[in-house]
Amino acid sequence: MKGKVFIAGGGTGGHFYPAVSVAEKLKENGYSVYYFGTENGIEGKKKFPAEKVFLYDIKGVRGRSFKGKIVSSLKLLKTALSIRSIIKREDPEFVITFGGYASLPLGLSALLTGKDLYIHEQNSVPSYTNLLLSKFAKKVFITFDHSRRYFPAEKTVLTGFPLRKDIIEDKELGKERARDILGVDSERKTVLVFGGSQGAKKLTETALKVAGRMKDVQFIIIAGKGYTDTSNNENVKIYRYYDRMGVLYSAADLVVSRAGAGSVWEIVYYGKPAIFVPYPYAASDHQFYNVRWLEEKGEAEIIRDDQLDDELLYKKIREYLDKNSQGNIKKYSIIDTAEKILKEIENDRL
Numbered sequence: 396m397k398g399k400v401f402i403a404g405g406g407t408g409g410h411f412y413p414a415v416s417v418a419e420k421l422k423e424n425g426y427s428v429y430y431f432g433t434e435n436g437i438e439g440k441k442k443f444p445a446e447k448v449f450l451y452d453i454k455g456v457r458g459r460s461f462k463g464k465i466v467s468s469l470k471l472l473k474t475a476l477s478i479r480s481i482i483k484r485e486d487p488e489f490v491i492t493f494g495g496y497a498s499l500p501l502g503l504s505a506l507l508t509g510k511d512l513y514i515h516e517q518n519s520v521p522s523y524t525n526l527l528l529s530k531f532a533k534k535v536f537i538t539f540d541h542s543r544r545y546f547p548a549e550k551t552v553l554t555g556f557p558l559r560k561d562i563i564e565d566k567e568l569g570k571e572r573a574r575d576i577l578g579v580d581s582e583r584k585t586v587l588v589f590g591g592s593q594g595a596k597k598l599t600e601t602a603l604k605v606a607g608r609m610k611d612v613q614f615i616i617i618a619g620k621g622y623t624d625t626s627n628n629e630n631v632k633i634y635r636y637y638d639r640m641g642v643l644y645s646a647a648d649l650v651v652s653r654a655g656a657g658s659v660w661e662i663v664y665y666g667k668p669a670i671f672v673p674y675p676y677a678a679s680d681h682q683f684y685n686v687r688w689l690e691e692k693g694e695a696e697i698i699r700d701d702q703l704d705d706e707l708l709y710k711k712i713r714e715y716l717d718k719n720s721q722g723n724i725k726k727y728s729i730i731d732t733a734e735k736i737l738k739e740i741e742n743d744r745l
């Protein structure tokens with residue numbers, strides 16, 4: 396049995412799932428994993444594959460009032476101090492964090508205790524947490540080659556985005572079987588619409604309007620929590636959240652989605668034609684830069700959020716479906732990322 400590894404990455408699915416993927420790999424390789432996250436994030440609802448899970452009442456600092464910023468910062472610091480005691484007691488071999496405020500306390504406590512810290516950046520433009528932690532980390536693993544310039548060259552390694560196991564495995568399903576699982580028509584053209592792990596109201600509402608006018612096509616829409624569909628469209632299947640995203644990707648001929656890093660790399664892995672509508676308020680517009688390179692290569696379409704309406708979306712979906720495009724983006728897929736990250740860490744520690 397190898398030693399313990401402490402992992403943090405949560406708040407939203409975009410930080411949580413890559414952490415899940417690397418945790419699965421660590422466990423397969425005999426490590427014991429301890430996970431650190433937030434009470435209010437996705438990790439409060441989904442089980443993380445760890446021996447022990449520690450959840451804290453912490454929130455991000457960005458976008459808060461001055462007073463809110465002070466309160467959040469103090470909580471983050473207090474959490475870092477309590478994790479420091481856990482590190483001293485449990486003595487993990489090393490620490491891995493996956494960006495976002497949910498990773499900050501564990502990252503800081505690694506620094507305070509002198510534990511080896513490794514970080515993974517999912518996005519094209521890094522989060523403040525990773526920019527800070529990269530100064531002390533032993534290695535920085537990146538998803539996009541163009542984000543290299545933000546980090547110290549000598550410790551930065553391109554590994555790609557760690558996809559979770561079920562996403563990798565469900566690719567074997569194929570269109571027919573996936574549509575059968577979902578109980579949708581096996582012949583009809585199918586469009587999957589989703590707004591990342593939290594849903595996107597505007598995208599959902601626009602897609603519902605398009606679906607109302609495009610009866611020859613069926614739509615699978617993930618609307619996010621709290622959404623109630625009142626449209627009664629016969630050609631729409633709507634979910635608040637769907638755990639096996641691979642089934643939905645497999646069933647789709649075209650994906651319309653926000654451009655969170657996880658969504659982008661899963662769509663690339665499934666090689667699906669895609670129309671991206673980047674979330675306009677993402678820090679440093681990172682969702683736009685997550686997909687601009689694909690658009691520049693002519694491999695995907697971007698619609699800016701302020702231009703999104705049912706007229707434009709209708710036209711773009713029709714164009715794609717009429718072209719019968721099979722998508723050509725699979726070739727950009729980087730596989731075995733979790734394995735690469737583990738190998739890099741083990742070599743670094745020899």
Ligand SMILES: CC(=O)N[C@H]1[C@@H](OP(=O)(O)OP(=O)(O)OC[C@H]2O[C@@H](n3ccc(=O)[nH]c3=O)[C@H](O)[C@@H]2O)O[C@H](CO)[C@@H](O)[C@@H]1O
Binds near residue numbers: 407592593617654674
């Ligand atoms: C609003 C915001 O700031 N979003 C950020 C957040 O996005 P968000 O949390 O939406 O994350 P991503 O787009 O990266 O990934 C979404 C993940 O949720 C999963 N999923 C989604 C819906 C569902 O019903 N079932 C399901 O399993 C997908 O398979 C995917 O693994 O983290 C990403 C990675 O740091 C960033 O790029 C995004 O900008």
